[in-house]
Amino acid sequence: MKTLTATILGLNSDASQALKLDIEAAIPHGFVLEWVTLSDKTVDVMFINHHFLDSKSIQNYLQQHPDVHYLCLEYNATLAGKILDNQLYYPFENSTDLTAWLRLKFVHIAPKVQHIPLNLSKYIEEMLVARNSFLRLYQHSEDLAIIDTRTERVFVQPSLSIQQFFSPNLEQSYAKSSRVNAAQGYFVIADLKIWLWELLYPARAAFSAQELMPYHCYRLVQWPQFSPSKERKLLLKMAALFARGAEIEYVMRKANCSAQQVKEFIYLTQLLGMSEQIPNQEARFLVHNVEQESTSMGIFQGLFGKLRRKLGM
Template sequence: MKNVLNIAIFGLSLNSLDQIKTQILLSLPKNMNVNWVNLAEQEIDLLLVNDAFFNAPGIQKLLSLQSVAYLRLVKKVENAGRIVGDQLFYPLPNAEYLRDWLFKKVIPQSELMSFEIPSMEMTHTQLTPLTVLNPEMTTEQVFNEIFIPRNGYIQLFDAQGFLALVDTRTERVWVNPNKTIQFNETLNQTYATAQIVQDTIKDKEVYDLRVWLWKVVNSSPSMDLPKVDLNQNFKLDIWPQFEKDLQRRDFLKIAACFSQGAHIADVKQALNLSNEKVLNFVACAVLLQLGRFIDQNEVKYHIDTKQVETGQMNKLRGFIGKLRRKLGL
């Protein structure tokens, strides 16, 4: 009698992963055990995969080689908990539909009498709090994961599918060539298996991570950026590499000011730029971990409000002039 199931779940954030694991355990017979395995396992009884990655070569290869029961995980609150065809919609308010599906598709019918079946009343009671305690990752949480070297390879995806593969150790990125990428509120990340990495990077162009992120973040109007206030002070520690476009000159001026450590409102006034442009620059730099907020005593850039075009501005122009000559602009 088989009383252990090998279950693989792929492509979810850690919060969603923990929630679904708990709901599966509550849905199965009490005396049935589960081994949580990865995609390299030779014998998988059940595969749950984020719908964004279902057509990935590694997933399709696994399904062609093994006779695996599977569900595609689709985040859709209005259908939460239901199973339609091969799609399981999450988050799960309860495990009723999942439990029925597992007993029909995964647990052999000939062995059902050997198991102690969990009551649905208990399942409902224990599952209810989980939908509250496990929110999706915020944009800032996703970017924090991107810049932790020990994470190795991670995948970026949104509601429409795979976006890019990131090597957090070397800060390189391989981008989905079939999409024009803009980030939005559905941006998320998950860890990548060795097979997924191999399939993704083979014969693909690689980019510098921070250069690519700066470009994409600045072209993503629907993205949630960190909150920044004009009264804060900011220091730029790493200069972004700017695209050769109409914004580049303004970006260079802003970067020159903040490289010294500056009061944000002073930079806006000195350069005569809009609040939106300066605040957006700082927000992008914070998100990409290119700088940090500082105390007033760390501010080195100052302006004379009566002589904005002299003093510090002359020094700034001189600095920018040297920078432009060095860059051949």
């Protein structure tokens, strides 16, 4: 069993205690919840009264602990149990939205994907074209997700599995307004690119990415949201370098990673419109520049050494 640490902020003790029981009932199988305070230890997930989210102390804590996931709490009996734009509405007794949200954030099981369906990349490209309005992702007439291409949001069926997403039977078409309305009332809402990254990254080895030349340069135009994992530190290093424009070989050296790891990162960020190839002269980090700086520093240190010996220093 995996333990998740959590805390509730900004509610009175009675409301907080009642909500804890409801949240515990929504925990995915294989997890147990431990309630803590911020002074005890770093938490995995925070439930914050929406009136307190912008307070200085909470904002400072979130900036100092970027790995922490959080939901804002707002009282709304009509929307009880729903999650909309990172807002969890209470009171509720059985929230499928919360269960799906927790599973999405904390259940990191690499899908057993041997081959990526040929049409999947095409579907993703269509999802990122704003003029496509609403798209319907389905399998055997069952709606799995509704994509709002204009706002880059997705309404996901709570029970959607990794296997369904990578199934060769997956289909996509334009969505009628009736399906869109039905999905908005039942499906879980998420940021489209964050949702796609969290689905695609664990299956990255199955993609047939083209070979990249070590001297090619890329720039990150939008940061993916990296979930807590053993690769997160490496991903953050690569993202930080590519954010300013970097040569592939430079990133491999500086982040101490393989060509395959960089290729997978570039392929997925390109697929999701998060990075772009740039001319070498626009890149901030180049191996050639580092070698030149090292050579210049060596010459300078040599001259300085000779000067010290002449002056008897």
